[in-house]
Amino acid sequence: MKKIYLAIALLLLILPYASAQLILNTQFINPCGGDEHNEFIVAKTASNAVNIADICFGSYNPSTNSNGVGGAAVRDYNYWWSGNNTTASPYPTFSSFSGESCGSGVSCYGFRYPSIPADNTDITSLINNLNSTAGCTVFIAIPATNIIPANSNVIFFLGAGYRNATALCGFDNVAVNLNFSNHCNAGAPLTTYYVVFGNATGSGTTCGITTGGYFSNSSRRVSALHVYNGGGNSTIANYTTSLQDYTPGANVTGNAGVMIPDGAGGSKWVNNQGCIPSPNIILAIRLEYFSGSVNNKKVTLNWLSSFEQDIKSFIVEKSLDGRNFYPFATLQPANKSGTQYSTDDTNPGSGRNFYRLRVVNLNGTVEYSSIIKFNFTRGAANNWVLYPNPVEGKSFVTYQSFTSKQIWINVADITGKTISSKPFYIQPGINKLLIDTEKLSAAMYLLSIKSNDNIETTSFIKR
Numbered sequence: 001m002k003k004i005y006l007a008i009a010l011l012l013l014i015l016p017y018a019s020a021q022l023i024l025n026t027q028f029i030n031p032c033g034g035d036e037h038n039e040f041i042v043a044k045t046a047s048n049a050v051n052i053a054d055i056c057f058g059s060y061n062p063s064t065n066s067n068g069v070g071g072a073a074v075r076d077y078n079y080w081w082s083g084n085n086t087t088a089s090p091y092p093t094f095s096s097f098s099g100e101s102c103g104s105g106v107s108c109y110g111f112r113y114p115s116i117p118a119d120n121t122d123i124t125s126l127i128n129n130l131n132s133t134a135g136c137t138v139f140i141a142i143p144a145t146n147i148i149p150a151n152s153n154v155i156f157f158l159g160a161g162y163r164n165a166t167a168l169c170g171f172d173n174v175a176v177n178l179n180f181s182n183h184c185n186a187g188a189p190l191t192t193y194y195v196v197f198g199n200a201t202g203s204g205t206t207c208g209i210t211t212g213g214y215f216s217n218s219s220r221r222v223s224a225l226h227v228y229n230g231g232g233n234s235t236i237a238n239y240t241t242s243l244q245d246y247t248p249g250a251n252v253t254g255n256a257g258v259m260i261p262d263g264a265g266g267s268k269w270v271n272n273q274g275c276i277p278s279p280n281i282i283l284a285i286r287l288e289y290f291s292g293s294v295n296n297k298k299v300t301l302n303w304l305s306s307f308e309q310d311i312k313s314f315i316v317e318k319s320l321d322g323r324n325f326y327p328f329a330t331l332q333p334a335n336k337s338g339t340q341y342s343t344d345d346t347n348p349g350s351g352r353n354f355y356r357l358r359v360v361n362l363n364g365t366v367e368y369s370s371i372i373k374f375n376f377t378r379g380a381a382n383n384w385v386l387y388p389n390p391v392e393g394k395s396f397v398t399y400q401s402f403t404s405k406q407i408w409i410n411v412a413d414i415t416g417k418t419i420s421s422k423p424f425y426i427q428p429g430i431n432k433l434l435i436d437t438e439k440l441s442a443a444m445y446l447l448s449i450k451s452n453d454n455i456e457t458t459s460f461i462k463r
Contacts, residue, residue, distance in 0.1 A: 020048040021240035022055065022154065024225040026282045027259040029248060030217055032275035034172025034210035036159040036203045042193065042282050043225055043242070045152045052111050052146045052196055053083040054228040056239075057156065058090060059214055061221055075222070076100070079214045080108045081158065081198050086228045086239075093234045094224065109200040112161045114144045119161075122168050126160055127195055133174050136184035139195045151361070154194045158214055161197030162207075169207035182278050191279040191366070220247045258282070290357050290369040299345040299374055303357055305333075312360045316343055318385055319354040320400050321430060322371065326387035327358070347458040349383025349400070351375060386435070386447055390461040397433040397449070401426045408450040409435065413443065437462060 022043040031038040041057070060077040074096035080089075087093050089101040089108065102108035112119040127139045139155070148154050162169040171178050183190050203209045215221060223244045231238040246259040248269050258270045258277050270281060292301040301316055311333040317325040329343045345353070357369035383400040397409065403426075410421045419440070424433050435447070440462045448457040 019229045019240050020050045020054065020227050021046050022050055022225050022227055022242060024223060024242040024244045025260070027215060027223060027244065027246070028282075029213070029215045029259055031172075031177045034177055035213035036200075036209055036211070037169060037172040037207075038160070038177045039158055039213050039215060041156045041158070041223065041225070043154050043156070045148055045150050045154060047150055049150045050148045050154075050227055051083070051085070052113060052142065052148065053085040055111070055196070056080070056082040056086040056226045056228070057158075058094060058224050058226075059221055060095070060224065061216070061219065062245075077106045079200075080106050081110060081156075081200070082108065083111055083228070084113075085233065086226070087233045093236050093239075094226070107200075107202070109158075109162075109198050112197045112199055113146050114142050115146050118163075120144070122161060122163060123195070123197060125168065126157070126170055126197060129170060129174055130178060130180065130195075133178065134180040134184055134189075136187050136189045138180045138183045138189045138192055140192050142194050142196065148194050148196075152194050153191060154196060156196045156198065158198040159200050159203060162199045162201050162203065164201075164205050164207060167207055169201075169203045172210040177275055180276050182276060215248075217248055220245070222246075290372065292355060292372055292374060294348075294374055297346075297348075299348045299353060299355070300342060301345065301355055301357075301372075302340065302342045303369070304340045314341060315358040315360065317356050317358055318345065318387070319356075320349055320352070320383045320385060320398060322352070322354045322373070324398070324430065325354070325356060326385060326396070326398060328385060328387050328389050330388075330390075347385065347456070348374070349385065351383055353383075384449060384456070386458055386460055390463050391437050391440075392463050393438050395435045395437045395460070397435055397447075399424075399426060399431045399433055399449075401428060401431065403428060405451065409433065410448045410450070411435070411437070411440075412446045412448070414446065416446070419445070 022045060024041065024043050026042040028038070028040045058077045058080045060075045062075060075094065076097055077090045077095050077100060080102065082088055090106055091097070091100045095106070097105065100106055112123055114120045114123060123141060127141055130139050131137050142148055157171075160169060160171050200214070202212065202214065215223070223246070225242045226239040228239055244259065246269070248259070258281060260270055260281060270277065290301070290303040292299055314331045314333060315327045316329040316331075318328045319325040328345065331341055331343060333339070345355075353374050354371055356371045359367045361367070385398050387396055387398070389395070399407070405426050407424050407426055408421060409424060411419045413419060420436070424431070442462055444459055444461050446457055446459055448455055
């Protein structure tokens with residue numbers, strides 16, 4: 001019984017110090033058209049849920065002037081959104097400018113809450129508008145508790161949600177500027193976002209201003225996303241903070257300007273992504289690197305995470321043509337930022353081999369690394385890969401050939417005893433061949449392909 005009381009006491013001691021946080025990921029700076037209504041940021045909740053009322057977000061320019069001590073860079077906020085529980089003004093908590101406050105150098109706004117009936121009506125209308133245009137349910141309403149679930153993507157539409165005396169300021173030309181149809185596949189979302197709407201009035205009393213925006217298109221800015229965790233709300237130590245320091249590049253007319261992490265603590269400007277970048281861009285993976293090398297008839301792939309939390313698995317995918325990728329190795333994450341990983345491809349095809357890293361998160365979202373390519377000369381004229389490996393049911397061989405011919409695929413146990421042998425008739429191009437491995441017992445096996453007088457072998461594991 002004493003142990004139970006001790007455990008409860010320890011839990012009560014720890015709970016007040018469990019900090020909620022939001023990791024700022026992407027900023028949609030320059031839409032294809034309307035700026036004010038359509039700008040947004042994307043973040044991720046960590047292992048704790050977050051209350052909308054505990055969130056505040058600001059955009060500032062770090063500058064050197066007389067307000068800084070000794071000419072040091074200071075934080076000069078331009079725009080500020082604050083939840084009901086957070087400080088209502090950047091000063092003195094966040095700004096370095098003495099006396100800076102809402103209405104005095106800073107334009108301040110708030111958020112709309114699902115718990116407020118009038119707000120919830122507007123939130124529902126805006127979400128329906130976005131999903132109808134997308135063609136699937138990309139956007140999800142936050143529960144009436146105002147709590148954003150843990151391990152979730154959350155999108156903040158900063159300029160939409162303000163209601164003037166006669167109308168709701170929604171989005172400017174949603175079908176063109178905020179068309180998330182590239183987030184849908186066959187009517188299902190590739191990823192989803194919980195939605196928070198700001199009630200900024202920058203669009204004017206008639207909701208007609210569509211230029212200007214809250215982020216700079218030409219000069220350096222820093223975006224700061226804070227989550228309040230209790231105590232005095234004017235004390236910076238009582239907030240968790242995620243920063244994104246960016247310098248925009250030259251915007252291409254008719255294409256979105258998007259800031260994403262560069263994997264090294266900074267950010268980069270992405271153009272030519274259409275009006276809405278793909279989820280792979282918006283939810284950019286945070287990797288220091290994904291690289292590889294060719295050595296001793298194998299390809300070794302390495303990666304290092306710069307931010308790692310709530311990841312379900314790392315899946316290394318391979319392709320022989322740079323378009324059709326197949327999983328060939330799965331690694332379990334340490335869920336510790338800064339972890340290094342490595343895996344080998346012991347059966348690279350001759351010629352070009354393409355690789356990418358797919359990261360599957362606990363909440364079901366998927367992120368990809370950039371693609372890397374290697375040329376591997378083995379003296380053969382064929383490329384092939386077995387996937388998946390390890391095998392749980394059926395498996396496949398993707399076989400690329402330059403001629404029509406017959407090959408034999410043999411499966412043997414680890415002693416070399418043949419279990420199955422089957423001919424396949426190959427056509428020029430890429431052939432997808434079904435290998436019946438469903439009835440195999442859990443063990444390691446050898447798969448060999450005989451083409452003319454050439455035999456190539458790889459191993460696989462049946463689970």
